[in-house]
Amino acid sequence: MMDWRYTLYVIFLFGATALLVVFALRAWRRRGTPGAKALAILMAAGAVWAVGSALSLDAAESSTRIFWGEIKYVGIVTVPLAWLVFALQYTGREWWATRGVLTLLAVETVVTLVLIFTNEVHGLFWSSRGASTIGDDPIVELVYGPWFWVQLSYSLVPPALGRHRFSDPGTPLLSVHLPWAEDSLGGRRFDALGDKRGARLGPIIGRKP
Numbered sequence: 001m002m003d004w005r006y007t008l009y010v011i012f013l014f015g016a017t018a019l020l021v022v023f024a025l026r027a028w029r030r031r032g033t034p035g036a037k038a039l040a041i042l043m044a045a046g047a048v049w050a051v052g053s054a055l056s057l058d059a060a061e062s063s064t065r066i067f068w069g070e071i072k073y074v075g076i077v078t079v080p081l082a083w084l085v086f087a088l089q090y091t092g093r094e095w096w097a098t099r100g101v102l103t104l105l106a107v108e109t110v111v112t113l114v115l116i117f118t119n120e121v122h123g124l125f126w127s128s129r130g131a132s133t134i135g136d137d138p139i140v141e142l143v144y145g146p147w148f149w150v151q152l153s154y155s156l157v158p159p160a161l162g163r164h165r166f167s168d169p170g171t172p173l174l175s176v177h178l179p180w181a182e183d184s185l186g187g188r189r190f191d192a193l194g195d196k197r198g199a200r201l202g203p204i205i206g207r208k209p
Contacts, residue, residue, distance in 0.1 A: 006057060013054035020047035035090030042082035048075030065140050066129060073116050077109045077151065084158035105158065112151045
């Protein structure tokens with residue numbers, strides 16, 4: 001049975017998901033405004049990240065936790081690029097975000113998603129994953145593979161570029177980089193695929209830069 005603290009965390013994640021969906025829809029309705037489309041994608045990606053994290057924590061079966069743990073990465077890997085495009089468009093620098101540049105930046109994102117959903121073949125993103133327990137709590141024990149660290153490093157680049165488009169860089173720097181820093185520090189052995197010992201900050205902090 002899930003500890004009450006994590007029950008509250010899961011409820012909070014579902015609440016955050018609902019808010020992010022609302023924000024995404026509102027931004028999409030104003031898609032004629034510079035940056036609105038990118039903001040809608042950013043909010044939608046955050047919603048995927050949040051709901052994937054919630055469902056992976058709440059799942060009873062390890063296979064279900066692994067499934068939702070993979071789904072949440074659709075949001076995770078989309079956020080950095082969406083953040084950069086939003087920052088450039090919102091500040092009137094959309095000329096920098098050309099189709100060629102965005103295509104080049106998106107290559108790593110696409111490769112990462114392919115590696116995540118084919119991980120059982122090569123083990124490049126997670127070198128091992130398996131059901132385990134901590135006390136009476138079932139978990140998914142995992143070890144990250146080499147591509148995880150490539151993706152983690154790359155994911156810091158677009159937010160670092162985008163934050164310089166704002167007059168007050170401190171808050172965007174914290175809100176965008178802290179989730180990835182938290183993932184890197186906490187990701188050596190366990191993930192939110194079911195680790196009852198550590199709730200992740202990413203879906204909460206990183207969603208509304």
